[in-house]
Amino acid sequence: xxxxxxxxxxxxxxxxxxxxxxxxxxxxxxxxxxxxxxxxxxxxxxxxxxxxxxxxxxxxxxxxxxxxxxxxxxxxxxxxxxxxxxxxxxxxxxxxxxxxxxxxxxxxxxxxxxxxxxxxxxxxxx
Numbered sequence: 001x002x003x004x005x006x007x008x009x010x011x012x013x014x015x016x017x018x019x020x021x022x023x024x025x026x027x028x029x030x031x032x033x034x035x036x037x038x039x040x041x042x043x044x045x046x047x048x049x050x051x052x053x054x055x056x057x058x059x060x061x062x063x064x065x066x067x068x069x070x071x072x073x074x075x076x077x078x079x080x081x082x083x084x085x086x087x088x089x090x091x092x093x094x095x096x097x098x099x100x101x102x103x104x105x106x107x108x109x110x111x112x113x114x115x116x117x118x119x120x121x122x123x124x125x126x
Contacts, residue, residue: 006044012051020060041109078108097123
């Protein structure tokens with residue numbers, strides 16, 4: 001399959017695996033035979049940060065989400081998107097302190113890419 005980042009350049013041919021659970025992910029890693037691979041979310045980075053010959057997509061890894069309303073902390077698996085999290089907690093009066101220009105990024109991708117918003121100088125990065 002041809003893949004690219006958000007900027008649509010460069011493009012790369014890749015085999016993409018879609019684990020749906022932590023067990024699936026562990027099986028992929030155990031059967032990898034030391035082939036180089038990279039994790040990928042929704043591919044919204046501008047460069048080539050998630051391109052490789054073998055890609056493990058985390059978009060289906062939505063097996064856990066916990067929220068502590070006393071501290072305003074969400075703990076979730078990497079496949080949830082900012083849109084998912086906002087959909088769950090914005091109706092309760094909560095909003096993410098740091099957001100990029102799109103809500104179509106995974107939590108894993110936001111952490112890996114050190115995502116930040118316009119309030120970076122105040123709130124830091126994701």
